[in-house]
Amino acid sequence: MNKVIIIGAGPAGLSAAITIAESGHSVLVIDEYMKAGGRLLGQLYKEPNGNWWNGIKESQKLLDKAVDLGVQINLHTPVSNIESINGLWRIYTEDEVYLTSHLLIATGAAETPLPIPGWTLPGVMSVGAAQVMTNVHRVKPGDRGVIIGVNVLSSAIAMELKLADIDVACITLPKMNSVTEKHGNPLDVMNSLLHVSHMAPSTFVKLGSKLMKNDFMKKMGITFYPKNGVKMWDIPIMLRKAVIEIYGDGAVEGVKIATISTAGEIIPGTEENIKADFICIAGGLYPLAELAAVAGCPFYHIEELGGYVPLHNERMETTLPGLYVAGNITGIEGAKVAISQGITAGLAIINSKDGGQQEDKIKEAVNFTEQTRNKAHIQFHPEVKVGKQKLQKYWNEYLISVKNKVHN
Amino acid sequence: MTKRIIHHPVLDSIEETDTVSFTFDNHKYQALRNDSIAAALLVNGVRTLRHHEESGTPRGIYCNIGHCFECRVTVDGKQGMRACLTPVQEGMAVTSGGKLLTSVRDWRSQNE
């Protein structure tokens, strides 16, 4: 019971474990995956200073530190349920029920799919699946792929596939419907790309995007966008085409694409086939908060954070005693923010155990998270700060409601 | 194993020496120790991991991180094991799930 338990061995979970172990408390980290590191494991990109952010190396650093400090890590361990009974959290796994007074949920995010006819064929996978297969397992997802969904994640992974000498025929949009919505609308997609244009590798694309910051120019840009796309890392990014079907006999053989209007409507007669043996679907990420939900956390839907987020404060405390959250479960940001949040949650837990001696350190950690967020080179959602402010408002409302209950 | 990424411009090279053999639906395959079953099969050109219980449509990995359960296979007799996060081991017997004999449900609107 004295052991702090962390569900999720990703950057947030491991960082929290390190922080807690450094102060002398014992920690157990549980994860269902076969390796520690979470989704940090598959990450690989060049930072502005020219250095490579190598997810495997970064995960190993965290893991080594945690193990050195005596943190116990149980991999291959899915958690089926958590509940609070008599002030203690019970964590149900297949072979054991763990008890703890302090539980941190750092389960990260899941991918939102973009349904397309034929997407259940073998060879169609989420874009993250291709990343893991390539960088973590070192197996090519296929010889030639098409990526459906144009956003930060799909562009980064397209680059990673190229690095591993895998042919990516193009990155393009899904056919628009009430599920794919903005992902299939060229203007919305262009809008979302412009905030990451600073990452573009070629000066041409960078300059072009500088010109496009105003609405008129954006509309012009989309209207005159080359039908065969603009190339980045030698891969055509086609904003005026959409995949209407994935075909193949028993497995993926290709996609049928068509040219679309600036509003995302299919132009009849423009259909053509592109041969491919793997397809990546990139619909974005959403917080994987199922455990927080079964625990009874209140949730709010905040678009800017990626979806439903469990109510929590900047100290990573939820409304339930002894329950904390950190990492992508709190909103989709990068690994560095996850690490910083993990440290914050760790300090908040220690603080709760040692009667409030960590307040200064917690303040520092909260500030550091804020700074990390501001410095972030890649932002999955441009309006993250707005999202965090909305959440803080909900938290303040919650505090007021608690006060009112106490007084009544 | 031409689908293996041995050398990489940024990541470390991998060793191909520590191999294990296992079976999938009674076919023998070779892979590297600690490959996930899904990766081990993919590197051998096997994409189809099961067939849908009702429609019989072929399925392979989708999310590859244990969320979607599309990759569920039976490993040494144990059902529902996710191929994407189960490490392959020497002598492992993996079998795929197929279409069930009778339709699991028939209350969809066309059967009203």
Add this chain to the structure above:
Amino acid sequence: MIICRCEEVTYGQLVETAKKFSCSSRELKLRTRAGMGYCGGRTCRLAVDSIAISSTNRDVSKITLKYQPPIRPISFAKLGDENK
């Protein structure tokens, strides 16, 4: 086009049902089985949600589709294990 991969519920079936019954996400799930398959709705939850709410306003303070434990499969053998 399939929306719920586990139960093979199609976009057409969902849109038709949503229109016929003007229902919430939850009712849509109960009527079609979308979201009740092996993956616990993890894959199709947001899609089913967007089809249901495309005609109504979302209440941001409530999750539309409930999470029910166990959120990972458990075998009956493990549940009934007397050695626990």
